[in-house]
Structure formats: structure tokens, C-alpha cells
Amino acid sequence: MLYTNFAGYIKSVQMERITLKDKTFRIFIPYEDISAAIDDVAVKINADFEGCTDFPVLLCVLNGSIMFMGELMKRLKFDCQIVSTKLSSYEGTSTTGKVKQAMGLTADITGRRVIVVEDIVDSGNTIVELKEILKEKGAAESRICTLLLKPEAYKKDVKLDYVAMEIPNDFIVGFGLDYDEYGRNYKDIYVLDK
Numbered sequence: 001m002l003y004t005n006f007a008g009y010i011k012s013v014q015m016e017r018i019t020l021k022d023k024t025f026r027i028f029i030p031y032e033d034i035s036a037a038i039d040d041v042a043v044k045i046n047a048d049f050e051g052c053t054d055f056p057v058l059l060c061v062l063n064g065s066i067m068f069m070g071e072l073m074k075r076l077k078f079d080c081q082i083v084s085t086k087l088s089s090y091e092g093t094s095t096t097g098k099v100k101q102a103m104g105l106t107a108d109i110t111g112r113r114v115i116v117v118e119d120i121v122d123s124g125n126t127i128v129e130l131k132e133i134l135k136e137k138g139a140a141e142s143r144i145c146t147l148l149l150k151p152e153a154y155k156k157d158v159k160l161d162y163v164a165m166e167i168p169n170d171f172i173v174g175f176g177l178d179y180d181e182y183g184r185n186y187k188d189i190y191v192l193d194k
């Protein structure tokens with residue numbers, strides 16, 4: 001679903017604007033909508049995995065996916081192992097085009113089915129790199145689950161198995177996503193106010 005916000009939906013408890021370092025952001029996706037989208041994506045994952053006995057891996061891509069992972073995992077109805085890795089490609093509000101693996105996988109995933117849990121797919125460089133890493137490490141299969149997708153920016157062929165929300169090609173923060181490490185702790189998602 002393409003998410004479009006409308007002013008009347010904003011509840012008074014949310015801050016309409018936040019300032020992080022030198023930039024101002026305005027409310028874009030309230031937590032209630034994020035939560036509903038995660039409900040829907042969890043239903044799809046459960047439909048594919050419920051009843052399995054192979055103990056699939058949920059791979060948390062640090063740091064951006066922390067909040068999404070916390071919300072997603074409590075909705076899953078099958079036994080799964082949490083593994084983490086850290087990749088980064090963003091500096092400020094744009095991608096450098098180069099993906100750095102700042103921390104390797106925290107467990108051996110040889111022969112395992114892996115569900116990559118990402119905060120956002122933008123250019124797709126990160127998931128292309130991740131798919132390669134998982135293949136090299138001997139994963140039996142890897143699927144991509146992302147909270148957000150910017151379809152206008154995504155130009156890769158990698159299949160996105162589970163997408164909770166599609167958004168326009170704007171820079172956002174909150175719910176784990178950052179601007180120079182600021183803003184990850186907000187429960188709502190904010191968009192750069194140009």
C-alpha cells in the first residue's frame with residue numbers, strides 16, 4: 001500500500017515537528033499506522049512459516065531495524081532465532097553508494113532459512129550486498145522483509161518478499177531510522193521539511 005498522510009489524522013499527542021541538529025522534520029506516519037502495517041506484514045510471514053520446524057533466522061540489520069524487529073518478532077507464530085549484523089551506506093541524508101559491513105553475523109547461518117529484517121529499502125544496495133553475504137555464508141534461502149520501501153529509488157532485481165509500507169522518495173527519521181544517528185528513538189515517523 002502507498003502511504004499518504006492527511007492532516008486531519010494527526011493526533012495531538014504526537015509532536016508535529018521535531019528538530020534534529022540542523023534540520024526540521026514534520027510528522028508523516030503516526031505509530032498507529034506503523035503498527036497496523038506491521039500487523040499485516042506479520043500475517044503474511046506467518047502464512048508462509050507457521051508450522052515450520054526448521055527454526056528460521058530473523059536477521060536484524062542494525063541499527064535501523066531495531067524497533068521494527070521488536071514489533072515484528074512478537075507477532076510471529078513460529079520458533080525463530082534472532083541474529084544481527086551491521087551495515088551502513090548513509091551519510092547525513094543521502095546514500096554514499098558504498099555498503100560497509102561494520103559488524104559480521106552474530107551466529108552461523110549455514111543451511112538455515114533467513115528472513116532479513118530491514119527498516120527501509122532505498123537504492124537497494126544494502127540488500128544486494130546482504131543477499132551476497134548470506135549466500136557466501138551458506139544460507140539455505142534468504143527472504144527480504146522491509147518496513148518501508150521507496151519504489152521510486154529502488155532499481156534492483158532482488159525480490160522484496162514482504163513490504164509493510166511504500167513511501168515517496170523523501171528522507172525520513174524515527175522508529176529506528178536516523179539522521180546522523182539522531183532521531184531513532186521517536187515512535188512516529190517524520191519526514192524532512194524542505
Ligand code: IMP
Pocket residue numbers: 064089090095118119120121122123124125126127170171172173177178179
Ligand atoms: P539502500 O542501500 O540505498 O537501499 O539504503 C538502505 C539503508 O539506508 C537503510 O537500511 C537505512 O539505514 C538507510 N536509509 C535509506 N533511506 C533512509 C531515510 O529516508 N532515512 C534514514 N535512513 C535511510
Ligand code: MG
Pocket residue numbers: 061062063064065118119120
Ligand atoms: Mg538499515
